[in-house]
Amino acid sequence: MSTLYLAVKLLHILLAITAVGANITYGVWFARANAQPAFAPVALRGIKFIDDYIANPCYLLMLPTGILMVRLAGFSFGTHWISWAMGLWLLAIVLAYGGYSPSLRKQIAAVEAFGIGDPRTGALAVRANVFAGVLGVVVIAILVLMVFKPS
Numbered sequence: 001m002s003t004l005y006l007a008v009k010l011l012h013i014l015l016a017i018t019a020v021g022a023n024i025t026y027g028v029w030f031a032r033a034n035a036q037p038a039f040a041p042v043a044l045r046g047i048k049f050i051d052d053y054i055a056n057p058c059y060l061l062m063l064p065t066g067i068l069m070v071r072l073a074g075f076s077f078g079t080h081w082i083s084w085a086m087g088l089w090l091l092a093i094v095l096a097y098g099g100y101s102p103s104l105r106k107q108i109a110a111v112e113a114f115g116i117g118d119p120r121t122g123a124l125a126v127r128a129n130v131f132a133g134v135l136g137v138v139v140i141a142i143l144v145l146m147v148f149k150p151s
Helices: 003-035 037-073 080-114 119-148
Strands: none
Touching: 003 037, 003 119, 037 080, 080 119
């Protein structure tokens, strides 16, 4: 393996760790918001900030580093585990930007307007949590493909 390939692989893995690690903290933020309703707007805005400026950019940067690794290693984009992972990555990006982020934005607005205990806020929280759960499964599937490289 070339030094360039290993450097790109290291960057790719660091991006994945940062993105997934950031996402894992959301549960703690939500728990704090539910335990201390006055803290809810701060917690939700914190999640939105981390999502917009840390996790999502890391996920986006994983595409060019992944493509570069495929090229440097001489793999084919037709390799099943690579094509499946790239397809799942695309699905995750669509779900994140088309579903989770708008749901979180609406949830923040509802918490600020009606409070965390309001049924409208609760419905938006459920919607955001469904997107988060599906995204979690998709990301774990990508990780499994990257680690086990099934044929």
